[in-house]
Amino acid sequence: MHEFWRNVEPIIYEGRIKVPYSWQAGETATYFLTRLRDEQKIVGKKCPKCRKVLVPPRKNCPFCFVHTDAWVELSGEGEVETFTIVRRGTRIQPRKTPFAYAVIRLDGADTRFVHVLGEVELGKIKEGMRVKPVFAQERKGSPLDIAYFKPVG
Amino acid sequence: MERIAIVGVGQTKHEARKIQDSFADMVYEAVKMALEDAGMGVNQVDNVITTSNDFWDGRTISSMATGDVSGARGKNVSCVEGDGTFGAFYGMTRILSGSYGTTLVTAYSKGSESESPMITNAAFDPIYMRCLGLDLVTACALQARRYMKRYGITEEQMAMISVKNHLNALSNPNAHLGLKITVDDVMKSRKVSDPLKLLDCSPVSDGAACIILANEERARKITDKPVWVKGVSFCADAYLLGDRDLAECKALEKAARKAYGMAGIRDPRREIDVAEVYDAFTYQESMWTEGLGFCGPGEGGKLAVSGATAKGGDIPVNPSGGLLGAHPVIAGGLIRMVEAVRQIRGQAGAMQVKDNVKIALAHGVNGVCGQSHCVWLLGRNPN
């Protein structure tokens, strides 16, 4: 290699991609998110073919490729199927570490719902634990209108 | 199906950071190596498939950066966005369609140039999931716990996989992270997201890989050591994490079944001489060995500690060190194919599992928690 290109101080360009996004929720997700915001209710939608209640709701069933039809209101309570206690923090996590994510089987739903656990002793979390949603004071039509799920009783 | 062979392979040394190389500089090395390995000039390459990911590269139309150095000038070219094994599948169909005799396939990533939690968080649905701040590691931690709790698999059993693969990586000149460690080292490594600890997780590396495919007629002219494609298939499971039981890998089972059917394999554990699987985390090697039928459901933990998957075992897994040894993201699966080819040719050096490797498996994954799998069966003999 020619001397000119050898032991060159490597130039690094510290850049970013900063494109503003505005995702349209569509009718189905809008209904789910506005029920969280306005009535602190979790709703699912039922597929007429496989009879699964999908939470979060989808306009068409990913399993059967048919349109879902009936809305189903859930109590919001459920049980922890699995969870992880996050130790390494990143800028985009909603809470300071250590905190827990959980996969929750909501009563009356056939798909699982993933969210954050709060007001809980991390050492006490285990599979099967009954939990219920705690809604945020300030809600704006987002999955974070549920601040976290906490143990029942 | 007309016979297709891999006639040339190349890969860079995979490292934490290739600070002196642009994408093009890095990919050119792997392409040059594959052409030299096949003894081909670039004009003998009929068409080119690049695989890249716009998000990891920080550049939409990321295929633009490496088209010229992949030898695409004056040729038909395309780009698959996803793991290199998927790009290789499309490259193969470009020959089987009768349009081309040879296809050159590249795959690369520079994991060092972006913040991986931000990049993988963008794989989550922007309306329902993204604001939760999940990334590949925390989502896979949920899967790890679900799987290990379901079958009573212990962290120590998974740590054995880390010990095995990091040790194998020591004898792999291209690997990024060869380490001589013990189960205790793994158990004491920094907790990331329970049950995943630092040494349970593959690193994110910079690196590139390249393979050259040819039809039978061209393959026999190009090389006396063609490695034949015996079977290949891919399959995707449901998307949202909640739409699946994270302890299961049905898409891998379906892809493996189809690929085994094409290759005429009935007892994978006995008929496959070596497997290079997509071990982004220790628990994944255990899960994928079950999905591939090397053992029954939930027996991945026992298999990991049985010694069967070590270099001298009856079903060696990742003698190259796998992704735990080097993980240049998009090139992860194509590197598995490169290592499988070297094993069949008996050119794997200190990593060689035995001298008469007849059937090797290579496996790639797209998406979070192993949502979409591609399984390749490669062989020494055409029929």
Next chain:
Amino acid sequence: MARRTAIVATGQTYHKSIRRDVNGQELINEAVVRSLEDAQLTMDDIDGVIIGNMDHFEGINYVDCWSIDGSGGYMKPTMKLTTGGTTGATLAIAGYHMVASGMFDKLLVIGWEKNSESDTTGGIITCTDPIVERPIVAGAISGLACEAQAYMHKYGATPRDAARVSVRDHKHGCNNPHAHLRLDLTIEDVLHSPVLADPLRLHDMCPRTDGACAVIFACEGIAEKITSAPAWVLATANRHMFSDYSDVVQMASLLSMVEASKELWGKLGIKEPLKKVDVIEMYQPYSWAGMMWIEDMGLCKKGEGPRLIWDGVTDMGGELPINPSGGVICTNPIGATGLIRAAEIALQIQGKADKRQVPDVQLGVSTGFGGNWWTDMIAFGKKKPA
């Protein structure tokens, strides 16, 4: 032996500047459902799904995995391809190879984009080299404007000539219910629209669109059972040269079109495409390209493009109608656009193009454009290739 392969069915959304009522997966689903209805098939009949868009327009990584809810790819082989503006054509070419190879019998191919979800120019700029080009580049529009300036300088074409191309496509677009823009513009309307970047005016340019297109490819033996008029793929050719914008030196002609069309006409044994081809759906993101690139495609000599346009050769009813659908100037959901071109040619060959039908189409060509002035071309025929 390669299996002859055809497009047997197509489905498109009604393309709009913004589809607030659906999210990305639901937009994709609309096109997929329409293609299945067109083929009288169900999702169970489909062997695999390939999909494409441009990541940074919606900011979603691993779209092949994300799109399962809408694409129907659940527990099926699913793969993503993306090559910038040419993505749609890249998908159609992949659809051909995957089926002709024997690995799939009935393959669903989907192109989509929701351009309303981001600032398109801000998104497209990220295609450039981050170090040498991106800090100073001014989006796709500036590159196209530079090309038009070079062509104007070399061949004396005028903004009025370009306006005639725009008027043609806007007129054609009025016949297409799926088109995003259906405005019957005059030359003066185009000339008086605001200048975006010399010499390009607003109505010379394509719009930003939310839209999806789904196409089903099938192999011989199955294609004939699905439709009485399969649109057989006769040949494909593409060139994606130039990794760096600094290499794109030939600004007054599209070098990738010169090379790709030479290969395509060679494969088809066509000496005079103007006479042999019945209809073209061209990925022409701005009016000037409608004069320049038909020269590079070999329809006429360099500099003669404007005359061909003014003589009405490329109008409906002309010798070689171009963009009966209204083309990209009327509709541009970028990831779908190249596939929409292929779908529109299939409709022409199948005689299903309603008010935009060109009579008795035997041979049609669709193209793709994007990246560093890349070109993709696909030829479709009514007669099954020998």
Next chain:
Amino acid sequence: MPEKKTDLLTIHSALDAEQPFRWSAGRYRSRFMQEIRDHKRFYGIKCPKCGKVYVPPKRVCGPCFVEMDEPVEVGPEGEIMTFTILRFSFVDPETGVAKPVPYAYGAVKFDGADTQLSHFIEYEDESKLRIGGRVRAVFQEDRKGSIKDIRAFKLIE
């Protein structure tokens, strides 16, 4: 379906949302930008097979598929191959903010180069801008090893 027609939600990405990167320029472009930063000089690289001089320099000549090595100094003057004047503002992905218009942007071929570097072109009088116009680079005072060390190209009267 929902009883009362609520207005449809749009989910906005966080205002400060961005994907940070640290791209390596690579050996050839690093040297190119250091020469600009330190000596206000421009270097290309020559293909041993076809003789083409690439600016900015890189490792491989695409058409010949051969590695290049020979550095070639080009410029300092150059010629406008083509240009445009931007009159429409858009979001610059670097800053997330719209870029002020009008400004000129064009492709400049340095004397001795075979490819063209695209950059801003500064002008007092729009009508003087033309293809073939002779230009010279104008540099920032405080240069940091970025392509922006060239403030723009200016017409030579």
